[in-house]
Amino acid sequence: MALGEKWSERLADLLDLPRDVVLDLPRIILTGNRRLVVENHKGVIEYTSELLRLNTAKGELRIRGEGLVLPAIFREEVWVEGRLQQLEFYDWGD
Amino acid sequence: MIWYRILAFLRGYLVLTVYGNSLVKLVNLAMAEGIYLWDLQRPGKDLIRVKVGVSGLRALRPLLQRTKSRARIRRRRGLPFLLQKILRRRFWLAGMFLTIIALFFFSGMILFVQIDGVKDTDGRLFAELKQYGVGIGARRNRIIGRMEEIERRLRINHPELLWVDVELKGVLFRLRVIPRKVPPAASGPADLVARKDGRITRLTVVQGTPQVKEGDIVARGDLLIAGYSMIKDLDGSVFWRELPAKGRVEAVVGYEVTTMEPLDLWVVRPLKNRKTVFWLRWRGRLYPIFSWGKIKSPALHCLQRKCLKTGRNPWDLVELIKDDITEVKWEHRRLSVPEALARARAACQQSLRRQVPDKTKPQRVWEDWRQEGRILYYRRVVEVVEEISGIRRREKESGSGIGSKTTEY
Numbered sequence: 001m002a003l004g005e006k007w008s009e010r011l012a013d014l015l016d017l018p019r020d021v022v023l024d025l026p027r028i029i030l031t032g033n034r035r036l037v038v039e040n041h042k043g044v045i046e047y048t049s050e051l052l053r054l055n056t057a058k059g060e061l062r063i064r065g066e067g068l069v070l071p072a073i074f075r076e077e078v079w080v081e082g083r084l085q086q087l088e089f090y091d092w093g094d
Numbered sequence: 095m096i097w098y099r100i101l102a103f104l105r106g107y108l109v110l111t112v113y114g115n116s117l118v119k120l121v122n123l124a125m126a127e128g129i130y131l132w133d134l135q136r137p138g139k140d141l142i143r144v145k146v147g148v149s150g151l152r153a154l155r156p157l158l159q160r161t162k163s164r165a166r167i168r169r170r171r172g173l174p175f176l177l178q179k180i181l182r183r184r185f186w187l188a189g190m191f192l193t194i195i196a197l198f199f200f201s202g203m204i205l206f207v208q209i210d211g212v213k214d215t216d217g218r219l220f221a222e223l224k225q226y227g228v229g230i231g232a233r234r235n236r237i238i239g240r241m242e243e244i245e246r247r248l249r250i251n252h253p254e255l256l257w258v259d260v261e262l263k264g265v266l267f268r269l270r271v272i273p274r275k276v277p278p279a280a281s282g283p284a285d286l287v288a289r290k291d292g293r294i295t296r297l298t299v300v301q302g303t304p305q306v307k308e309g310d311i312v313a314r315g316d317l318l319i320a321g322y323s324m325i326k327d328l329d330g331s332v333f334w335r336e337l338p339a340k341g342r343v344e345a346v347v348g349y350e351v352t353t354m355e356p357l358d359l360w361v362v363r364p365l366k367n368r369k370t371v372f373w374l375r376w377r378g379r380l381y382p383i384f385s386w387g388k389i390k391s392p393a394l395h396c397l398q399r400k401c402l403k404t405g406r407n408p409w410d411l412v413e414l415i416k417d418d419i420t421e422v423k424w425e426h427r428r429l430s431v432p433e434a435l436a437r438a439r440a441a442c443q444q445s446l447r448r449q450v451p452d453k454t455k456p457q458r459v460w461e462d463w464r465q466e467g468r469i470l471y472y473r474r475v476v477e478v479v480e481e482i483s484g485i486r487r488r489e490k491e492s493g494s495g496i497g498s499k500t501t502e503y
Contacts (some may be wrong), residue, residue: 044118049137070132070133072098072124074130074441
């Protein structure tokens with residue numbers, strides 16, 4: 001973790017600021033195994049009906065499932081629906 | 095997201111199938127350009143199915159060229175395309191228009207009239223409802239404002255009904271009644287008593303023993319014909335047998351009405367300034383729609399409110415209301431004594447009409463008045479001849495000499 005990042009984390013703890021804003025982390029909202037909303041992503045790396053790979057500031061996010069559909073896709077936000085099976089944080093470091 | 099969908103429907107959108115090798119790149123580029131894509135599906139390796147707005151397709155074209163992809167429009171959806179489709183089918187459109195008009199027209203009518211609670215075998219209630227304008231084909235808006243009046247009239251005209259309720263539910267007019275349970279006719283011993291105060295003019299006894307004679311003055315509750323009669327046996331002994339008293343007792347009954355009439359009146363005179371306001375009432379709140387006209391003094395006005403259209407759902411009622419506001423001026427008017435007298439006379443006559451039973455003719459009428467300050471006090475008395483007897487069941491008396499006991503005559 002870089003020094004600046006550490007300070008930012010401490011500042012976020014101290015001032016009770018949302019970490020996703022201060023540390024540029026993606027916000028992931030999971031509703032059962034049916035819907036996933038990822039905010040603050042950095043683009044799609046791969047998309048098939050079984051796998052969605054999303055780029056984030058911290059690393060790659062892999063969503064595995066069946067019949068994956070993207071009901072909405074914006075610059076900052078992606079909605080994923082289908083039968084979600086696995087969520088992987090790939091290459092996220094510490 | 096729902097707002098994007100609604101907006102997309104209103105503006106029109108396209109269902110595309112995009113073929114190519116760099117489809118993820120295309121999606122990322124579209125995101126970066128701010129093109130809204132939705133319902134993205136990947137049915138095959140080299141194709142995606144996506145929905146995009148009409149304006150989005152124009153922005154998507156250069157990106158398709160850059161990623162060497164091809165797009166094919168599968169469906170055109172949304173309001174503009176729907177309207178286009180509808181406008182092409184003129185007969186369908188005309189049919190739909192006529193259907194809506196017919197629905198609107200017929201939903202404003204009463205199509206069913208139902209009477210619950212009593213069997214209207216002779217059709218009296220139906221006939222009476224028809225008199226009030228309620229029948230199949232009658233306009234709902236003409237009935238809505240008169241519901242209470244219809245209910246009241248039915249209550250007055252049908253004393254045999256204990257409870258009456260009218261309800262307008264959609265195209266159904268429902269009359270619900272509960273018939274009054276009349277006690278069985280007095281079969282046991284009963285007396286005839288006076289229902290009103292009066293002076294007896296005629297007494298006809300069919301059964302029982304009279305307790306009054308013609309010319310007697312009776313008060314309410316006084317015994318007129320007692321429910322027993324004397325039977326003389328052959329051996330000279332007498333029986334007092336209890337029975338239901340029967341007969342007719344006519345008496346002169348007086349009705350008195352007094353009223354006071356002011357000689358100074360403040361009368362409202364409408365002025366030319368008028369204002370009309372249309373409101374929409376929803377959930378108990380009034381929202382102004384539009385208005386015209388102007389009134390100078392908002393304090394002095396006369397308001398006439400009219401409900402133009404009432405919604406049918408009572409929980410979430412929407413009403414269209416029209417207010418006609420007329421500016422008025424209060425004017426002082428001094429009445430002469432004859433004028434005030436005429437007004438008082440009319441008021442008293444109206445009051446007497448309600449009190450005096452129908453089918454009776456006034457025998458004597460007299461009136462007097464006096465003036466105290468600027469107020470006229472008026473009194474009117476009417477005497478009519480009417481039947482005053484009423485049945486009162488007799489309690490069984492033991493050892494009173496009445497009944498099976500035999501006494502010496």
